[in-house]
Amino acid sequence: MSKLLRVGVLTGGGDCPGLNAVIRAVTKSLILEHNAEVLGFEDGFLGLIERRVRTLTYSDVSGILTRGGTILGTHNKANPFNFYKRGGADVSAQVLKYTHTLGLDALVAIGGDGTMSISHRLQEMGLNIVGVPKTIDNDLMATDRTFGFDTAVSIVVEALDRLHTTAQSHQRVMIVETMGRYAGWIALYAGVAGGADVILIPEFDYEIDEVVRVIRERESYGRSFTIIVIAEGAKPRGGELVVRDIVEESPDPIRLGGVGRILEMQLSERVKSEVRTTILGHVQRGGTPTAYDRNLATVFGAYAAAMVASGAFGRMVALRHNQITSVPIAEVANRTRTVPPDAPMLAAALAVGASFGVTDLRHRFSGTEITPTVS
Ligand code: F6P
16 A cells, blocks of 8 residues: 555635635545545644644535635735744745644645745745635636636626616616726626626726716616626726725735725716615625536546646646646746636627727727637
């Protein structure tokens, strides 16, 4: 019998639906198929720094597939290279020593770009790491999808469906602000699925005149309600990002939010209809994952376990062209994947008459092909 592998697991950064499904898949698959013992670090890299770890047995991870959040806890400030509790000290050498003391053969790090950046540096110091891409924002490089995104989109779409009926009853303009940081994936996919009239995303600075024109045009057709989806990272042409908060010790301190209210104020002065704003916020991150996210998380987790067993370290699981594969973590660290101009979903939105709040966009994308494989 081969040597028992000792593998650590942690979840880093903000939480996201499907984290528990990955923890379950990694742990079950390592135990059942790869003769491994699994250790779970509590609160992301904070547990690794503060030496808080527990064994994860098969039964520990049973019954968690549908649960939101993470049974291990997570943390968005704990960075071993800049530890906030010790005035920004580099404690990475102690972390590495601790992993040797534990006899850790590998670490599965489930997280977004912050987690991948830290993982990349620890890997360079000699810790064997396999990454699993998480974020509702879907903005990680080198993977077509992150788990959590589909759930967030479904939550926004449900809100849009509900707001449609109240908008119609009161003949109002309803603005829905989504999360997504500097990428418009959530707003775009939810906007299309929810039949939004206007979709404002960070990739195109919007023109307030164009948004007003769409509302007035709808009013003139007798459709006196308008649904607008705006991503938190969207901004008007010549305007600034709206920052909700600065989280000083976080690796990514800027927290966006509030642009929906600003748009409401701008529109209220110029259109006849009443305007209301709903900011969905962290609702988009909570609760049970969709079937798609449970499946993606399970496939990612089982693949990560197989990567550990075969020694494919320094790499992150990825979905590319509908195939599960892996990419170097270095390709992902410190980078953001925004919606590309040739995204089929952009062309589809334009084709069904949605506006991105930009006058000449239809003209700019008139040659874009809509491929049948929208992943
Ligand atoms: O990255 C996920 C995300 O939910 C973003 O969409 C959002 O901008 C940010 O995290 C919010 O962070 P926090 O939970 O720290 O407020």
